[in-house]
Amino acid sequence: GEDVEQSLFLSVREGDSSVINCTYTDSSSTYLYWYKQEPGAGLQLLTYIFSNMDMKQDQRLTVLLNKKDKHLSLRIADTQTGDSAIYFCAESENDYKLSFGAGTTVTVRA
Amino acid sequence: GAVVSQHPSWVICKSGTSVKIECRSLDFQATTMFWYRQFPKQSLMLMATSNEGSKATYEQGVEKDKFLINHASLTLSTLTVTSAHPEDSSFYICSARGGGGINNEQFFGPGTRLTVL
Numbered sequence: 001g002e003d004v005e006q007s008l009f010l011s012v013r014e015g016d017s018s019v020i021n022c023t024y025t026d027s028s029s030t031y032l033y034w035y036k037q038e039p040g041a042g043l044q045l046l047t048y049i050f051s052n053m054d055m056k057q058d059q060r061l062t063v064l065l066n067k068k069d070k071h072l073s074l075r076i077a078d079t080q081t082g083d084s085a086i087y088f089c090a091e092s093e094n095d096y097k098l099s100f101g102a103g104t105t106v107t108v109r110a
Numbered sequence: 111g112a113v114v115s116q117h118p119s120w121v122i123c124k125s126g127t128s129v130k131i132e133c134r135s136l137d138f139q140a141t142t143m144f145w146y147r148q149f150p151k152q153s154l155m156l157m158a159t160s161n162e163g164s165k166a167t168y169e170q171g172v173e174k175d176k177f178l179i180n181h182a183s184l185t186l187s188t189l190t191v192t193s194a195h196p197e198d199s200s201f202y203i204c205s206a207r208g209g210g211g212i213n214n215e216q217f218f219g220p221g222t223r224l225t226v227l
Contacts, residue, residue, distance in 0.1 A: 008151060035218075042114060042203070042218030088154070095214065100146075100154040 006089050006101040013109055018076040020104045022089030025070060029091040032065060033098070034074045037086040046074070046087075076106075084108045112138045114206050116219035123194055124227055131189045131222045133204030139184035140206030144216065145177070148201040160187055184208070194226040 006022040024032070030051050035043040049056045049063045049072075056063045062075040072091075076083055089101040113136040123129050133143055142161050146154040158174075160166040160181035168174045176198075178190040187206075191198050201223050205216040 004153065040220055042220045045215055097156060098216065102151055102153045
């Protein structure tokens with residue numbers, strides 16, 4: 001199956017920017033996603049990007065895609081304590097079956 | 111966004127028993143539901159895809175007789191782990207789509223923690 005890899009942990013100071021990185025192997029990936037999971041809740045779609053884009057910005061979130069290197073990143077500006085969660089990177093060829101990374105646990109410290 | 115619930119949120123059972131996990135779409139009709147399994151520090155692994163009224167499609171390596179999936183209505187899918195063993199202990203997550211949203215977004219349930227003793 002397709003491999004999606006991301007680092008497991010990230011600690012960031014409140015107010016700083018967080019950058020979560022992800023790499024994938026499937027060159028047929030058309031859709032790339034970032035999901036957020038808070039304790040006791042289901043994964044929530046934060047944002048997504050099509051493979052023909054290289055950047056997408058949505059308020060405090062910026063997604064960068066380097067298709068050549070198969071590298072996806074999520075930047076959270078002005079990180080807040082409410083941003084503490086597990087962030088999953090995912091990719092799909094057809095917006096139907098998704099392949100997920102293992103999730104990055106982001107801890108925001110005061 | 112749309113809401114997907116799972117019941118129970120956690121379950122402990124004895125080896126050899128069967129366990130049923132429910133996945134419900136609360137405010138939309140889910141034409142497709144997905145079942146995932148997640149081990150600690152690992153990614154969500156898709157187990158099967160089910161469309162309402164038809165048989166589930168299982169991913170390679172997933173035993174269909176072990177993990178019975180029923181999607182009898184547009185708001186309910188069930189996963190039954192039959193004759194559970196300790197190696198079936200895991201976190202099971204469902205998702206549902208069909209409620210509109212961005213590109214037919216999948217909405218995820220909060221997961222069910224299964225522990226088999």
